Amino acid sequence: MGRSLNIKAKSVPGPDEDTITISVMAARRALSRVNLSPSSIGAIFVGSESHPYAVKPTATIVAEAIGAAPHLTAADLEFACKAGTAGLQSALGLTEAPDENIPVKCALAIGADTAQGAPGNALEYSASAGGAAFLVGRENVIGEIDHTLSYTTDTPDFWRREGMKYPSHAERFTGKPAYFKHVMECAKRLMENTQTSPSDYDHVIFHQPNGKFPLAVAKRLGFNKEQVQTGLMTPIIGNTYSASMMIGLAAVFDIARPGDNILAVSYGSGAGSDAFKITVTDVIESYEKGRAPLVRDIVNEGSFIDYSTYLKFREKIKMEGE
């Protein structure tokens, strides 16, 4: 299974971790690297398919926890694995709008998940946990979002209905007509609109449901392995769903140099893709990334647990008194 999916390990949330705590941690780390008062954040979007509450936002808790409340707007988003990048687009829209309409100078877009997979299902092998936070604003940016666009259809490849504990998926249907069609169409159209080609990019990040799909899509579009490598995290952390492409993007920013061109494409089942063309600016040189651990440092800090501990952490087995 590991070889066929190209996944060697996956991250597991601790018993006291959920999408909220992961989001708060990611947001705090993002803020720690910049000189910005949390109260200047005008919007927070948290994209996830594992919000702890069905009714009650994750984003409000994050806002309070990081000291951004009360003068801001906040919302939770859901679009399978691309809810985080939907938040990124929303944040971009708000911060790009004229001040007199919506006075949001800085917004926080978070993608975080503690993904579910039923014991015995193939998803159990890949579904992991993680989060990434991006501060979006107009000043001192380390990456300029030059262009973004989306590709969306109604494609039932993966779903979880209200009350269902685990999601269902349509096996091979999740590939060609779902992931590959949306990611490729979205990426192609973005390159057409920006008159760029694969060779113009230093780094490319695709959504990573497993370690194989992003490599296959890169090959079909004409990217080489070196361009994909830095942002390919799923082989060592599993599929972090809403955070998948965003963690890959964070890993690229960890090593990016001024002038680097980045293509990032997310995918969410149901289905849609968001593509972003990003240019790294000179600000990256003075960006104090050392104030928070880098993506690969976080991964290297991890320790392995056995399956019974995993079952306990993920509440698959009922303990006494539960």
Added chain:
Amino acid sequence: MGKLLRDVAIMGIGQTRFGEMWDLSFRILGIQAGMKAIKDANIESKLIDSLYIGNMSSGLFMDQEHISSMIIEEVGLTGAHVPATRVEAADASGALALRQAIFEIASGQSNVIVVGGAEKMTDVTSDVASDFIMAGADKAWEGLFGASLPSLFALMARKHMHDFGTTREQIASVAVKNHANGARNPFAQFQKEIDLDTVLNAPKIAEPLGVFDCFPVSDGAAALILADIDTAKEYCGEPIRITGSGQGSDTLSITNRSEITMFDSTIKASKQAYDMAGVSPSDIDVAEVHDSYTIAEIIAIEDLGFFPKGEGGRAVFEGETSLEGSIPVNTSGGLKARGHPFGATGIAQINEIVLQLRNKASGRQVKDARIGLAQNMGGTGGTSIVHILEVD
């Protein structure tokens, strides 16, 4: 038994590509195949007296029965209230539909009949599909004890290897040959050649059979236009006669058979078909056989009399059934590479033989093919049907 009361011929053929046709519904697949066949036959639809459709499990796969009426409505023949009949014998449903249509024409009740076969199998998950597929064998006496269809064929493979010294490589060479043929068939599900190592090293499904020894789950439809020979000659420049038709049955469960290295139903059906056509196995120029699993093709070519018992594996391995061999088998790619939408397979086999006899099989044409044979089987051989076709 004996001759038909009047001669029957195929006027036109049509089929969809087989495979994971996620964008095409059962209705659309059926219409596409049917309309192609009508166009190929060069007839107006008002000539159609009757319709037969072979389908195994629309109720299980699509939650829809009574598809005969559905198809008649979709092809626009409800105005004349043309009779439509669904026929079922697991994955031999297609050939059985054809056999019923032959009798209806031979009896004089109809002159022109559309015979179709269709199955939509990819709208369910693979574990559900495996369960439904097992419905072609004995669910109570095999399935409930954990047997799956591939595991039953794996038993046959083991016994064949034990009794006749058939090797794993010989069995695997069936898949290599059929993929090579499928690569030349634009309607095939898999149009890609594979080598022996790929088959041998593939994940095991039921040892000794691996994933490349098994048919894929497919969607697809195939259709043909059948007529009495006089009508066929009036409209069609190159009618292909059906000169032999045979059918045999066997126990539903293989546990009740004295021998599992042969299909008695196929032996019975082929004898009947050879007798009716007045030909022998050595007269056959090209054959489509039911290779649901690689071992099934080896057993079939022995049962049909192409090779002595126990020689099938060697014959395939040494290329005797390849396109250039003495008796080319499964030139379409077979169930393995062309795909296996259960109800459609029997008709697709016949269509391949028609193409060969018309000398229109382009990249996979068998030279000077004049007599062809098709063997279609249900489940593990509970039903077998054999047809013999000849150039008029």
